[in-house]
Amino acid sequence: MYGDKRVSVVLPAYNEEEHIRTAVEDFFATGVVDEVVVVDNNSRDRTAEEARNTSARLVTETAQGYGHALRRGLREASGDLVILAEPDGTFVGRDVLKLLAYSEDFDMVCGTRTTRELIWQQANMGWFLRIGNLVVAKLVQFLHDGPSLTDCGCTMRLIHRAALVRIQDKLTVGASHFLPEMVILALKSGLRVIEVPVNYRGRVGESKITGTLKGTLRTGFRMIGLIIRYRIS
Ligand SMILES: Nc1nc2c(ncn2[C@@H]2O[C@H](COP(=O)(O)OP(=O)(O)OP(=O)(O)O)[C@@H](O)[C@H]2O)c(=O)[nH]1
Numbered sequence: 760m761y762g763d764k765r766v767s768v769v770l771p772a773y774n775e776e777e778h779i780r781t782a783v784e785d786f787f788a789t790g791v792v793d794e795v796v797v798v799d800n801n802s803r804d805r806t807a808e809e810a811r812n813t814s815a816r817l818v819t820e821t822a823q824g825y826g827h828a829l830r831r832g833l834r835e836a837s838g839d840l841v842i843l844a845e846p847d848g849t850f851v852g853r854d855v856l857k858l859l860a861y862s863e864d865f866d867m868v869c870g871t872r873t874t875r876e877l878i879w880q881q882a883n884m885g886w887f888l889r890i891g892n893l894v895v896a897k898l899v900q901f902l903h904d905g906p907s908l909t910d911c912g913c914t915m916r917l918i919h920r921a922a923l924v925r926i927q928d929k930l931t932v933g934a935s936h937f938l939p940e941m942v943i944l945a946l947k948s949g950l951r952v953i954e955v956p957v958n959y960r961g962r963v964g965e966s967k968i969t970g971t972l973k974g975t976l977r978t979g980f981r982m983i984g985l986i987i988r989y990r991i992s
């Protein structure tokens with residue numbers, strides 16, 4: 760609980776057997792998380808078995824894709840405050856406290872991974888990815904009249920239930936460029952959005968999106984296309 764609000768954490772998981780258990784425990788260890796929802800997205804490894812050995816609620820999403828997994832998690836979470844994160848070791852459980860602190864003044868609190876001081880040495884956030892994330896975030900900021908934005912690809916973020924209800928049915932992206940759509944819809948709905956710096960660490964297990972230049976470029980261009988389409992439509 761945070762004050763009188765129930766807190767849910769959603770963890771999308773596609774072949775994350777190595778770290779899923781530790782990740783669930785890390786979020787519960789904060790003492791403020793009431794529910795962790797693991798969304799198993801057709802994992803072929805032991806992700807589901809590992810998740811069953813935790814206090815998390817396990818749901819299975821068969822529509823393959825990062826966006827599909829997160830959207831399912833948003834539908835399943837029961838908390839008043841819903842936090843998205845990843846179970847791959849890149850995020851730090853206690854950073855939920857930063858999101859929660861800002862949730863008192865904002866409808867949606869997005870983490871940013873481009874703050875140099877919080878990028879760990881092993882993190883996959885070299886200069887190319889960092890600049891790319893900054894550029895895409897600035898596009899959202901300027902084309903959609905947002906607050907100062909420095910990262911549009913950070914899964915770790917919080918949304919109030921009342922805010923989620925307003926945008927949930929409008930979410931359409933099932934693939935890896937899901938995140939900016941959530942921000943744009945929030946801004947279009949007049950929700951108050953802010954960014955806070957979070958830790959970004961090295962990953963445990965195999966990378967599925969930004970681990971390759973090809974995957975990074977594909978996601979980046981899809982994000983840019985989406986941001987422009989929402990501007991001109
Ligand atoms: N790519 C991808 N990720 C999925 C899918 N379903 C669930 N996920 C989860 O979504 C999260 C994002 O994928 P990652 O491979 O971590 O991609 P990333 O965060 O851009 O890059 P790294 O953390 O550096 O590997 C992970 O927790 C995945 O397990 C899917 O179909 N595709």
Ligand SMILES: [Mg+2]
Pocket residue numbers: 845847849962
């Ligand atoms: Mg990741």
